[in-house]
Amino acid sequence: MRWSQTLIPTLKETPAEAEIASHKLLLRAGLVRKLTGGLYTFLPLGLRALRKVEQIVREEMNRAGALELLMPALQPPDIWQQSGRYESAKDVLFKVRDRAKKEWVLGPTHEEVITTLVAGEINSYRQMPKNFYQIQTKFRDEIRPRFGLMRAKEFIMKDAYSFDATDEAAQVSYRKMYDAYARIFQRCGLKTIAVEADTGVMGGKFSHEFMVPAATGENEVAFCDACGYAANVEKATSAVQRSEVGGQRSEVEKFATPGVVTIEALSKAPYDVAAERQIKTLVYLAEGKPVLILLRGDHQLNEAKLTGALGTGNFRPAAAEEIFAALGAHPGSLGAVGITHLPVYADEVLRDAADMTTGANADGFHLRNVAIGRDIQAAHWADLRLVQAGEPCPKCGQPLKIQRAIEVGHVFKLGTKYSQALNALFLDEAGKQQPAIMGCYGIGVTRTLQAVIEQSHDDNGIIWPISVAPYTVCITPLNAAPESAVMQRAEQIYAELTARGVDVIIDDRSDRPGVKFKDSELVGFPIRVGIGEKSLAKGEVEIKPRAGALILVKAEETVAKVMELIQQG
RNA sequence: CGGGGCGUAGCGUAGCCUGGUAGCGCGCUUGUUUCGGGUACAAGAGGUCGUGAGUUCGAAUCUCACCGCCCCGACCA
Structure with missing residues (x-):
């Protein structure tokens, strides 16, 4: 190519819209231009780099035995209703109407379409395993598009879907994709770490995310240098010791704490109750009904874990007036002592804790000498806390580190959620009808491109690896x-x-x-x-x-x- | 959706507070010059000052509404 004949509109100055290095460089190097928020045009140079990433993805998917196809971006809403995601994913679904006023959705992902296809085409265990993939534009009504290509309304994704007859076979399919992903990102010149991840609204059993460590990432991962444990903080656990039982078992004592409404204030003079000796009481509305959530004072709630404990993602923190209606006190003076009319979810760390201090459910008062089990009846125990840097690794006990990261790939073992909902059934060796066991595997292709830039640049510009350089x-x-x-x-x-x-x-x-x-x-x-x-x-x-x-x-x-x-x- | 910030030429911006001629740098055009790290000089082209309404003799500037963009948040009692 001759420079004079293509279009490489480099910019000496940084456009005001860009905040992070990779976004600035995408614009300054003349790779992309914004049409409007979350929507970008790829210019000739940017497109060349994008195509190279795609080609690497394609080669490795093919090598792993996956079959390329191309599904429609425009989809009928009824398959989304069948899977239940017309409701559960409604916040990200773009909907359009045709001239007959019939509604359609723009695909944010393609489980429904591929499962519908497989339901019609695959009827026997002899036809499996199968893994189909495509590289295609996805549409998501993002709550807030951000950072150029990082989080956009429209983006290019490689998505793959595996179908297996047995759990063991599904495991093999999962492993193949995991290995393919490692190769893909390596070939793109990216340093990634594979972390255990929460399965979120996708449903399914377990998953790994491929993360590019970067200060500008939207995720946080906890990892252990000593043993290699790594997990998204939404999923990560730690071996924090339970609060010790405490020597004495005195009677609960109510004491005045005028104006004290924070853990921090109670930890200072004249009260001097260390945060780890306090019980933090949160009130959420789950499916519209109040529940209490208990954490140690120095710990924070992990809502992804709460989703698992509650069995629903339909919850939110209660408003102050809702809390008052439930407990008769305002935030800052809440506690679970004597509460029997509301479900209580307690973090495992609190099990058997005694000599604790918590709110008295009376504004301006707290209770000391509180013992879990004696004074608080928790019906539900679960790991609910967000891990913090420095806590011991759950596998080896060494201190965990926490780092921000960009999620570029995600592999899921889905199970049979979609195959059951959309009737992707087959006959097994015994002639018995079974739902196919699915996995799904995504790579944000456009995001990967930007992640390469984010990870590889200096003051003068981008430093492309040869593999993806335009x-x-x-x-x-x-x-x-x-x-x-x-x-x-x-x-x-x-x-x-x-x-x-x-x-x-x-x-x-x-x-x-x-x-x-x-x-x-x-x-x-x-x-x-x-x-x-x-x-x-x-x-x-x-x-x-x-x-x-x-x-x-x-x-x-x-x-x-x-x-x-x-x-x- | 809540909070904050910002919309002036392709890009970066000044002017706005205190109403009266739209200015600068980069880029672009032409000419001269220079020729190994975003040359120098000169002459130019390019602006509904986001949109609409209002106040005023007069609005980029003041008021209101709307639109768009960016950032933070939308959990931590």
């Missing part, structure tokens, strides 16, 4: 006059590299060297071949790896040296 080599002649020796040499190298199948762009613009160098570094081509009059007079050409030191080679050895660098990756 062009591998940028030839930079410092004199663009067609008849100049510099340009003729540049053309010759351009032709030879092109003949060898290298993706190469030649900067044939008649701009000054500084402009070309800056642009080439901003866009981040892995290898720049610089040809100037001075060095060429000595028979030399410069090769500058984007992330490495300048190499001077004899002009006639340029192509060989470039090929060598590409081989090395």
Whole structure:
């Protein structure tokens, strides 16, 4: 490609809309342009990089035995009603109407479609295992699009769906995808960690997320350097010790705490009750009914875990007046002592705890010497707390670390939720009808592209790995006059590299060297071949790896040296 | 949806408080110049000041509504 003939609208200044490095660079390097919030046009250069990511995904999916197909983005709502997600996923569903006023949905994902397909086409265990995938545009009515391609209303996803006859076979399918994902991200030059993840509204049994560590990530992962344990904080646990039983078992004592409505205030003079000796009482409305949630004072509620404990995601914190109606006190003075008319969910850490302090359900009063079991009857015990950095790893006891990360891939073992709802049944060896066991596997392709930039850039611009760079080599002649020796040499190298199948762009613009160098570094081509009059007079050409030191080679050895660098990756 | 911020030329912005000529830098066009790190000089083109209503002799500026964008939040009693 000739620079002068394509469109690479680089920007010297950062558009005001961009906040994080990768978003700024997407715009400054001329890869994408925003149409409106959450919707982007891929310009020629950005599209080339995107296609390379897609191709890596495609190759690895094919290698893993998955079959590519393409499903409609526009979908009938009735299959969403059958799966129950017309309701449960209604917040993200885009809906449109045709001229007959009939409603359609724009697919945020394709479990319903693929399961409908399989229900019709696969009837026997002999036809399995099968794994279908597509690379396609998804539509999600995101609550807040953010950070360019990171969270958009429309984005490109690779989604795959496996169908197996037995649990063991499904396990194998899951493992294949897990391994394929590791290879995909590695080939994209990304450092990822696979973490145990919550299954959320997708349903299903267990899952892993592939995370790119980044300060700008929207997720948090807890991990252990010592043993390799890693989990999304929504799922992570720790081996925090239960509060010790405490020596004495004095009677519960009510004491005045005027104006004290926070854990912190109670932990200070004159009360001096350490946060870990306090019981935090939260009131939620689950399916519209109040429930109490008890945590140690220094712990925080993990709502993903609460979803599991309650068996529903339909809950919210109660408002102050709702709390007063339920307990007769306001937030800050709440407790579960003597509560029998409301369900009580308590975090495991509190089991058997004694000598605790909690609210008295009377504004301005707390209770001390409270013992769980004696004074508080918790009907439900569960792991409900959010892990905190420094807590002991649940596997090996070493301190956990917590880091923000970008989720680029997610593998789920789904089970039979969709196959049952949409009748994807088959006959097993014994002639018995069974629902297929499903897995689903997603990669945010556009997000992966941005994650590469987020993880690989410097002050001058993007540093593309060769595998996903829009062009591998940028030839930079410092004199663009067609008849100049510099340009003729540049053309010759351009032709030879092109003949060898290298993706190469030649900067044939008649701009000054500084402009070309800056642009080439901003866009981040892995290898720049610089040809100037001075060095060429000595028979030399410069090769500058984007992330490495300048190499001077004899002009006639340029192509060989470039090929060598590409081989090395 | 709640809170905050911002909408002035393709991009970045000043002007707004205190109403009266829309200004600067980058980019773009033309010419000269320069020719290894976003050259220099000169001359230009380009603006419904987000939209609409109101106040006023007069609105980018004041008021109201709406639209759009960005950030934080939408759990932690």
